[in-house]
Amino acid sequence: MLLFFLFFLLCHFPIGTTILAPMKIAVVSGYGSLEPEMQIQLQNSLKWFQSSFLVEKSKTPVEIQDIYQRIPEYQKFSSILVQTPIHRQNMKFQDLKTLLEIADFTVFVVAQDPKKCQRDPDLLAEALPIVLVPDERPPLAMMSICLQNNPRHQNPSLDSRFFYDLFRHEILHGLGYGLIIDKSSITHKPSEKYIWNHSNGLGQPENRHFLDFDTFALEFTKKHFSCEKMKGVEADGERKNHLNEYIFGNELMTTHLEATGNIFSWISVGIIERTFNGPNQWYHINRTFISTEADQYSYGKKFGCDFLQKSCHDFIKITEKRSPTLNIAPFCSKNHNHMCYRIPSSEKLYKMSDKDCEMRRVIGAGIDKGGEQRRCPMIKHFPAKFEFFSCPPPPGG
Ligand SMILES: [Zn+2]
Structure with a gap:
């Protein structure tokens, strides 16, 4: 009894009158196992969700009938593969009932649309969330995987961590990130027009869109970028599903995953915690668990309002003049010429002036209809992780 009580105390976090517990999560597939490495990274991502997310047990259990109705292709399966953070097991479809009673969130792998996968390599x-009771958190999600577009087929040396980030990204959408709309419109912000100045000085009218549910995230985001007047968390485009790639770089919830890994930052913590309709918060993030990763996020740190509101060309010009010591890598700057960098845990120093610049298309900027592509001067072959500082004086000098 005492043991049971201890377990109860350790695993449940009462907040107000609600009792929160680590989110029990499972992935169900009628299509068998994925390639071994993908399946292992799927399992690792489930471990991450169970450690990061705290939820309240739903009062309305999911029934088999809900699955038949909302994910009709599951009517044809008599057996399924169930992956949880610790186990992988085949079971009869009818035995799913017990799993649905225990799990807080279940993702169903659905068939891919080969034409859609082909159209967009x-x-x-x-992934899509499935809400069964209005204003309650989605207990289910559907996820399709374009197996034919597996980037490892092109690039076999790609680290399998890539799939870990892929599944974390998709399952976050399944929980509602960028896909649940704020029905009350309390957090909705109107889009705004602005001018993007190209390197030749020509201005191009553009639109800026903001994510719903940014009230928790905005405070942290303002501090991160050092911009108190920041209006909202910029989205990838009209659809508002992602963080803007140009602004947020290697954050996990931008549109593109990096081969070198993506970071679930305090910005996404704020977005997913505020993602709820109705009076009750759906998700609580375990801050102790997440801080090691979230604290690493440094893209755009202290870049200021000019980065958020003007073109990269304006931003570079302004910082070159006004903030000579500011590190704006991966963007090129004359101020970097006296700077050096080192890959963490390595002794070797590199001078920034040895690095060339290239004009690179920036993703997530100008992707609205009619928007022209935008290019920015970026440092060539710059490592994703680096320590940046003023070069030491030459020996004896
Ligand atoms: Zn996405």
């Missing part, structure tokens, strides 16, 4: 997977 960058499309790796998609």
